[in-house]
Amino acid sequence: MTGGARAPLPEVTPAHVQVVRGRLALVRPFVTAHGTETSKEVLLVRAVGADGAEGWGECAALATPGYTAEWVDGAEAVLRRFLVPAALAGRPAGVVGHPMASAALEAAVLHLRLAAAGTTLATWVGAVRDRVACGVAVGVASSVDVLVAEVAAFVDDGYQRVKLKVRPGWDVEPVRAVRSTWPELPLGVDANGSYRRSDLDRALAELDGLGLAEIEQPLAADDLVGLADAARRLATPVCLDESIASAADLETALAMGAGDHVNLKPGRVGGVAEALRIHDLALERGVPLWIGGMLDTGVAKAVTVALAALPGATLPGDLPASRRWFAEDLTDPWEIVADGTMAVRPPGRVRLPPTF
Ligand code: MG
Secondary structure: OOHHHOOOOOOOOOOEEEEEEEEEEEEEEEEEOOEEEEEEEEEEEEEEOOOOOEEEEEOOOOOOOOOOOOOHHHHHHHHHHHHHHHHHHOOOOOOOOOHHHHHHHHHHHHHHHHHHHOOOHHHHHOOOOOEEEEEEEEOOOOOHHHHHHHHHHHHHHOOOEEEEEOEOOEOHHHHHHHHHHOOOOOEEEEOOOOOOHHHHHOHHHHHOOOOOOEEEOOOOOOOHHHHHHHHHHOOOOEEEOOOOOOHHHHHHHHHHOOOOEEEEOOOOOOOHHHHHHHHHHHHHHOOOEEEOOOOOOHHHHHHHHHHHOOOOEOOOEEOOOHHHOOOOOOOOOOOOOOOOEEEOOOOOOOOOOOOO
16 A cells, blocks of 8 residues: 555535634643643644534644644644634645644544545555554653553553653663563653763663663654664664654655654644655555554544554554543543554544633
8 A cells, every 4th residue: 555545535625613722631640751741731623514524633732842842832823823714715824834733634624525535534544454553651650660560550451562751860770670570571662852872872772782672762853863873873773753754854864774663643744644655655665663642632543543554554553542641531432452452443423622
């Protein structure tokens, strides 16, 4: 399956577009190298067609500009002022950047286009499976014992891969503790770009000896020379997340040898269309790829799960069950079963998030 094999969809100009804000409490805080999230600031786009069909998109932007430059209030402003008016007028928005805002609107309108074509997202993109392999990301914990207990609960849930968030000062000791407790567990780490090249001789070299499935974004997003050095020197595959904002970025990174795996997040790359270009390139080049998440509600999960069913999504994604983050999701709950898989399905009815 390649991008060229997907049927063109009819263009649909929405009759009405609504931007919805709200907030969902997380069942527990999520701590990474770039900060602590205690709630999900929800930003949704609802597009309504002239025929009354409804499509939803979710913006991946977090509360602060710590993961990438985008953040939820900025994304909302760009949507309201530029992206939505252009969509209602049926013209290109001409907006540079702001991929997460763009992806939210793209997803809402894409659902109208899919409905007009009488198909679903999974079918249209070329899904090859109806259940997808799920991994889970585990944040920085208050102690190694707390971390091991948290991982134990996820292992019991059946997750096929565990990814530990690491940062300077929280790396070798906690990762070694998890590795020694579960010697066979597919285990990765994600540094969110928090190390420097000099750490290749220290923390990163020590992590390299722990039998990890991958080390995600060890160095800054734009340090492709450093990442190429890391990919050469580390036996563990280097996975790129923040470094890849487009298929062109992936082509550059591969030409430089700057990464071995790709974490593909549709929000980070501007939506499903660019995500498919990246997927197709990775598949063509034989680059292992998995689908990432951003504290997603069920609205975004419907998109990430459909992409995880693509033939090039060869590794378990960050696709946690609804209850990993939320007491009550905005859609029917997304569940994983004992074999660590989740069903591919549309979002179904969307509940409005609590406002603030
Ligand atoms: Mg990451």
